[in-house]
Amino acid sequence: MATGWAGDGAVQDQIDATIKDAIKRVRSQLPTGPGRTHCEECDAEIPEARRKAVPGVRLCVACQEARDQEQAGFSGYNRRGSKDSQLR
Template identity: 75%
Template structure:
């Protein structure tokens, strides 16, 4: 059931679109190519086990963890707004 100006299925379309965006973003961040032997950022050696487990890896574990923490701050774009923001 649609409400207001929205069409039937509009909410599901928003959900699907948000998921598609998240999948595309995740796929674009997957490493590609040959793994480096030393970290791009700090020049620390990248262990062979890590290079074999993740083909195309360019960062050591410490730098990757820092990079992941920065990326976590970017949660994408919420088309509908969160419940918390609507309750305030």
């Protein structure tokens, strides 16, 4: 049961919208186009199995892992102003 001005499904709508935004952001970062045969950062050869598994691959496994760790610090933020974000 919702109270105040919020509709009955307001919390779930906010959760759904947050997930949809996250999926859109991640999909926009996926590589596109033909993959590379050598890593664009360290010039190591990218195995054929990786090129087949990841269309548009541009980095070797080691460089991709390093980039993923750098981006892991990004937690995003709640633009919709949930109660929890207002308490911080």
